Amino acid sequence: MSADDVAVRVDTEVCIAGGQCELLAPDIFEIDDDEVVAVVRGDGRLPRNVALEVIDRCPSGAISIVGGSDHIPASGP
């Protein structure tokens, strides 16, 4: 874990369970079979650059950095 790690959260009202996050960071994200949404494992900490990539690739915009500004501007879907 490094100083540049950040913690992420998933808004389960918004998540569409496409699983892109699980694909990119399987240690942190998991699709919960019962709830059919992504859930964060453990403390949800991961390197900032990985977090930004996952946020960018999440089609629904459900993932955000805890304590970060509410809206991370995404450069694409």
Added chain:
Amino acid sequence: MSPVEVDLRDARTFDRGIPHEAFARMRAASGLHRTPDDLRHGRGFWSVTRLADVVEVSRDPGTYSSEVGHIQMYDIDEDCLSARASMIDLDPPVHTRLRRLVSSAFTPRHVQGYRSAIRRRVRRQLDRIEVAGDGDWVTEVAAPIPIGVICDLMGVPEQDHDHLVELSDHLVAGTSSEPLPPDAYGNTTELRLLPFNSPAASAMSAYADRLAGRLRDEPGDDLSTQLLHAEIDGERLSPAEFANFFRLMIFAGNETTRSAMAHLALHHAAFPAAFGRVAGDRTLLGGLAEEIVRYSSPILYFRRTVTRHVELGGTPLAPGDKVVMWYAAANFDERAFDAPLEFRPDRPTTPTHSAFGGGGAHFCLGASLARLELVELLDEMFDRGLRLTVGEPSYVDSNFVNGIEHLPVRVDRDRRRPTTTNESTR
């Protein structure tokens, strides 16, 4: 001199593929492009052609609704909207509840489980066209693979696949200049109540009813069974809701992927260097599949309806305004893609193209499945060292899909490669 305006309502504008020059002019102009009201087609609409604007609309279903108006550019009556509705025509939270009934089957990890079944279908179709030496790439390869995959998922037996391909083709024909006669397939429902105004839609619903009857008696290990038994707030889907869901899955999983696979053959012939590079470095397969989808943009547009006063791309919009997102334009946005008309399997993963939608609640449910189908087809073609010589494609008559109806090809193998024995047909 201003160049001649293209008519985005007219399917003929798309009869040789995406009108790149017209879209480039719209992207460069300030504000959104306007197609005016007209007596025959009714209210006009705004065209969104820049990627950032498509993303903004897609991610804000509260402002840009899929439910209050139609998701095609023409308008339909209120009662038709509800009669036809499936999740693609609904907003959260109802949309979300429906989508979660099926979404776990389409996660990137879950679809890996379909890999070997997809590969078997790919091999079977390639064997057939290779033995013949030539044929129609669409009928022999691009159509049967996706319909086979989605029908397996939905519990449709093999002998009915061709029937569903035919119906699905006719649905698209509902967006063309020469639709089916109203009484086709013994249809008695008013056309305006049917998706794509097509009699084939009622035939597909009738099929869904029969399938549901069978699966209620003999449940299978498939998504239709899962849907028929699922409960939302303690209630099962009604027969009409199931039929609409079924129709959406068959149409969405079939027509789009087929069209990407047809374009794949055209790209294979047009960009031999790019394909050759990936044949030698299969780590680029995913990037190649993604570039084929961007470059072909199988769904040209979807529409949303504005619910409040808002500004988009420099144009003020009012409630009730129609906003048409041209994925086929946004995917060639110079602001987002370096040299957009070049075909490059090694483009950076972000920004992502919008061929599967611009993100948000409706982002293509089947994106991971479609990618896998394309990757398996490409990988097998490269293993075999297939060489395609393509003839003249005929495009589907539509301004909604960038489909290819027929594509004559000659198939042979690159002689520099060792010939591997064909897997026998299983």
